[in-house]
Amino acid sequence: MAMAIRELNNADGSSHSESRLHPTVLVATTSRWYPTVRLAMALANYGCVVEMLCPPAHPITKTMAASKIHRYHGLAPLRSFAAAIANAQPDLIIPGDDLAARHLHRLHELERKNGKTNSPISRVIERSLGPAESFPVAYTRHAFIELALQEGIRVPATKAIANLDELKDWIVGNGLPVVLKANGTSGGDGVRMARTLEEAERAFSSLQAPPSLLRAVKRAGIDHDVTLVGPALLRRRFEMNAQTFIEGREATSQVACWQGKVLAALHFEVINKRSAAGPATVVRLIDNADISTAAEKMVRRLKLSGVHGFDFMLEEQTGNAYLIEMNPRATQVGHLALGLGRDIPAALYATLSRQDLQPIRAVTENETIALFPQEWIRDPHSSFLRSAYHDIPWEEPELVRDCATNRRKQSSWYSRANWIKSSTPVRTPKPAPASAKSYGVALDWETTESQQGVIKPQ
DSSP states (O other), rough: OOOOOSSOBOOOOOOEEEESOOOOOOOEEEEOOOHHHHHHHHHHHHTOEEEEEEEETGGGGGGGGGEEEOOOTTSHHHHHHHHHHHHOSSSSSESSSSHHHHHHHHHHHHHHHOOOOOHHHHHHHHHHHGGGGTTTTGGGGHHHHHHHTTTOOOOOOOOEEEEEHHHHHHHHHHHEEEEEETTTTTTTTEEESSSSSSHHHHHHHHHOOOOOHHHHHHHHHHOOOOOHHHHHHHHHHOEEEEEEEEEEEEEEEEEEEETTEEEEEEEEEEEEETTTSSSSSEEEEEHHHHHHHHHHHHHHHHHHEEEEEEEEETTTTOOEEEEEESSSSSOOTOHHHHHSSBBBHHHHHHHTOOOOOOOOOOOOSOEEEETHHHHHHHHHTTTHHHHSSEEOOTHHHHHHHHHHHTTTSSOOSSSSHHHHHHOOOOOOOOOOHHHHHHOOOOEEEETTTTEEEEEOOO
16 A cells, blocks of 8 residues: 655654654543553554553553653643653654543644744644644534535534524424534533424523533543633633434544545444443444545545544435534544554554555454443443454453453443443353453353453452
8 A cells, every 4th residue: 555645744843764663653632531542552553652641540551552651731731732742752643532632722723823833843733633724623513514515525404503592593494303512512511402492492501501610620620621611710601503413323433544635444333322422332334435435525625634533424214424523533443453444553653654554454354343341331231242342452451450440430431320330230250261360350251253251340
């Protein structure tokens, strides 16, 4: 596979005159999500030097994937990011969550305001994400939909809504149900679907309202996320959008791209979710021409680089794919190696190192994948833990043990009810292999197509 890149610049502005067999990738995250560990592991396995910017006690410490760990300070986020970039001098930065992406965008904006439009920080951020002109589109949903429309992509009707009167007019013209979305939110926190006018009015008022000071303080203290402090103190309302509801199945796409060209892509239908508006826990690999074309068009239009996600709805009656939004970051499926053209870490390594991309064996032939530990936490009795490929990182037993021993702790992905459900009594497991017992988790081995184990709470 020919490389899509002819020259890479270092953070100091110099160009690579030779291939870099071990390019440096900085994975930046503000949370303790396990998927960022899996991505770091995959990148390191291909030969990247991985450095991690993360909060204290991140599960990356349970692996050997990161050569260096930089601490993320929630009360001084931009300073944390600037220091990590200066220290690591990465060839590529990959944000692992929406807040990390916003910090990178804000840091770039700050450099520009300080007259440093060509600084090493500005250059590496644009090299990693794409041109600065694309940054606002990630958070302004109706602007993103407008661009998609210009590219001839099928999208649901979407409009920015300022008040209840505009919402009523929208419903009169477009009908119900309606999906309401608040700009600047993620993880399903700012999304509501309403089937009646009364529900729509309540949802609009709730989503648009400034966050309470108590919520902002809790987010800052527990999650090290101060983004709600300003809106809470200034009583700043969220910008709102209304979108027509597409009856059907959700789909998600993750792409590796460089300067407007898609290098590798993973397209999945969502089979199970933590909650109605939450992240997926089980996905099924699909080939879909509409999804592939839409992703390629938006990557080209926005001249994107790095790792980006796109969300779709597959209409129930027609199967048509509707693009609904973009995620300017790595998602939880980005580490999966599913063959040539479907291996994001491999494509990024090949591009950064300027090495030919060799055919890579897929980790499974099973198209249905139960994401670990997401599906196990959602339901430890789930049939998908046996019928699907259960994506457990057996090569990192300390990480698996960390997932198991911390299953009851509250996290930003899983509600308290889900944690309680995951710790309910289960049937007595069969004898586990000695290698499994050695790191303190019990495994229920059953003969399945993929020969995957199911972790059981101790």
